[in-house]
Amino acid sequence: MNMDRTTRSLLFGTGGIPKRTPPLRSTVDGIGRIAEVGLECMEVEFVQGVKMSPATASQVREAAQKAGVRLTAHGPYAINLNSADPVKVQESKERILQTARRGKECGAESIVFHAGFYGDAGPKEAHRMIKVALAEIMEELRKEKLSLSVRTELTGKVTDYGSLEEVLRIASEIPGVAPCLDFAHLHARTGRFNTYAELTSVLDIVETELGRVALDSLHAHVSGIEYAKHGEKKHLPLQESDFHYVELLRAFKDRSVKGFIICESPDEVKEDDALLLQRSFQSL
Numbered sequence: 001m002n003m004d005r006t007t008r009s010l011l012f013g014t015g016g017i018p019k020r021t022p023p024l025r026s027t028v029d030g031i032g033r034i035a036e037v038g039l040e041c042m043e044v045e046f047v048q049g050v051k052m053s054p055a056t057a058s059q060v061r062e063a064a065q066k067a068g069v070r071l072t073a074h075g076p077y078a079i080n081l082n083s084a085d086p087v088k089v090q091e092s093k094e095r096i097l098q099t100a101r102r103g104k105e106c107g108a109e110s111i112v113f114h115a116g117f118y119g120d121a122g123p124k125e126a127h128r129m130i131k132v133a134l135a136e137i138m139e140e141l142r143k144e145k146l147s148l149s150v151r152t153e154l155t156g157k158v159t160d161y162g163s164l165e166e167v168l169r170i171a172s173e174i175p176g177v178a179p180c181l182d183f184a185h186l187h188a189r190t191g192r193f194n195t196y197a198e199l200t201s202v203l204d205i206v207e208t209e210l211g212r213v214a215l216d217s218l219h220a221h222v223s224g225i226e227y228a229k230h231g232e233k234k235h236l237p238l239q240e241s242d243f244h245y246v247e248l249l250r251a252f253k254d255r256s257v258k259g260f261i262i263c264e265s266p267d268e269v270k271e272d273d274a275l276l277l278q279r280s281f282q283s284l
Ligand SMILES: [Zn+2]
Pocket: 074, 113, 114, 153
């Protein structure tokens, strides 16, 4: 966990470059847009692969420092640490390492990724496989002296590894690993966790399992979401969804949570929804 920059409160920003970023939607321009509208952080999305050059990464780092925008990074979707094919596991590990290396060059303070799928092996074996691979990744990062927090995301589909219990368990088992709590995914996956009582209970479970430090350096994703029996269908604008985001923000406030709140609403409303979250939180 990166402890040299403490966070005094909740920081709000977008997952990826804000929509209305002129003119070419580069990451550097996105950082400018974040600062211009009064947001505080951005998650650099390497979701289609880590294609950013080291030269661009250092420009991103400089731009973020200059603008006072804090960064995190999201790894590629093509990751499955529980693949039955050892080559795919190896490629997945490499993609996570690339995310960490390039992310660090950008000045990102943590990386998040979806660890894998249950597949035929089932949840128990998936956890075992993912734990082994993740421990090896942490060992490599330690060797390379790359210190940033490594976060497995709470995922939206019941076929994906990453229930609330799983992301907390793996974080408690491997030093340096922490959860990325995607509250839209949690709601989609379970159909629950949409009331103040349920959402504060999540924060209390996090504190019980991982200690107060986990609430002092929380990383959350928030958006509206459409879901069915097997979980997530697609992300929605907050105000078109049934998600009670104000109740979530109230829970954050009452538990004095600190950290990054990344809005993952669809592109066209991404910065508007991030600002909606920020302003709603400030008005509590
Ligand atoms: Zn994600």
